[in-house]
Amino acid sequence: MNGRASPPAAVLTGLGGWLPPRVVTNDDLVRRLDTSDEWIRSRTGISRRHVIDPGMSTAALAVEAGALALKSSGGGDVDSVIVATTTPERLCPATAPLVAARLGLTGVAAHDVSAVCTGFLYALASAVGQIAAGLARRVLVIGAEAYSTIINPLDRQTAVIFADGAGAVVVEAGSPDEPGAIGPMVLGSDGELSDLITIPAGGSQQRSSGQPARPEDHYFQMRGRDVYRHAVERTTAAAQAALERAGWQAGDVDRFLPHQANARICSAIGDELGIPAERRAGNIDRVGNTAAASIPLLMADTVASGLLGPGDRVLLAAFGGGLTWAATTLTWPASAGLRQPTHPGSSTA
Structure with missing residues (x-):
């Protein structure tokens, strides 16, 4: 024993x-696409989704969710704001400083995290590290996306x-053994497969090529079959x-909250892990795939519906x-602020 105290944990x-x-x-999509309600439901599990109105953007979503998370935690300031997003306000500067300022948090540390649908957990890991x-005792972590853009x-x-949509959490310095403490974080990447999910145009690679971008290259592109296999694995x-690393077995998990990629992927992951369907949470049918916002939105929904409560062992995972x-x-x-988070435009309606 060296006598040094363990570093503080990040507690939700x-x-x-x-x-x-x-x-x-x-039905709204069927009017413009060669598809059907049955086709969409059978392949994705989605029946509806929320999208921004003209003039709204990612920062506005992040501010709404961030304000609710701060209120849920009892209010007060934070030392750092981290925004995970694939749809920043601009390529430069980052969105987080703008969000912090709109929340009245001018002067605090603020930065973005770009890891697409894994973004929230990467941002949470950054908060754990801070x-x-x-470097910080209280951090606001937000996942916010305007994918319709x-x-x-x-x-x-x-x-x-x-x-x-957007979802947010507040984490504070505390003890590793208290409820709400974020457990071991597992992070990984494989840049050799970066072209499976991409927006080809707009970055330095395309701009320095000397070749004009095709109109379709400004949009999000995904190789669905390959993504499905890698997402599950x-x-x-x-x-x-x-x-x-947490010393748990799959049978110890009371509630599995996976990133809501699509219903078939979530089901396949749950099956591979051996977690029964009744212990898996999902809201993709009502909100669609909201990328970096997916997990915190699912957390808020699951708490509000009464399916997640004090003492439950929770597993979070994303791709x-x-x-x-x-x-x-x-x-x-067991924090009272986490029992019924306010959720305007509720996906549980």
Whole structure:
């Protein structure tokens, strides 16, 4: 024993989710796409999704969710704001400083994380690191996406899946053994497969090529079949590693909250892990794939519906472009602020 104290853990104390009021149903999409409600439901599990109105953007979503998370945690300031997003306000500067300023947090540390659908867990890991290193005692972590701004409205593969929304948590310095403490974080990537999920145009690679971008290259693109296979394999492996590091078995998990990629992927991961269907949470049918916002939105929904409560052992896992993947665990805290988070435009309606 060297006598040195263990670094503080990041403990969940606040939670909020927000969806833009505008709802797009499958029937709305059928009017412009060569598809059907049955086709969309059978392949994605989605029946409706929320999208922003003209003039709204990612920062507005992030501010709404962030404010709810701060209120849920009892209010007060934070030392750092981290925004995970694939749809920043601009290529430069980052979105997080703008969000912090709009929340009245001018002067605090603020930065973005770009890991597509894995973004929230990567941002959470950054918050864990800041707290462990003594750089912050209280951090606001937000996943916010306006995917409707980067999706080709005529692309049946992506237009039916992705949607807009934001979710946020507050984590504070605390003890590793108290409820709400974020468990071991598992993070991974494989840049050799970066072209499976991409927006080809707009970055330095395309701009320095000397070649004009095709119109379709400004939109989000995904090679669905390859993504499905890697999503199941990588997410399962990350979740298993997180369970092992936490000293848990799959049977110890009370609630599995995977990134809501699509219903078939979530089901396949749950089956691979051996977690029964009744212990898996999902809201993709009502909100679609909201990328970095997916997990915090699902957390808020599951708490609000009464399916997640104090003492429950929770497994979080995600997969996204990069390729990236991540997983972690926590025991749900008894904080009153987390029992019924406010959720305007509720996906549970």
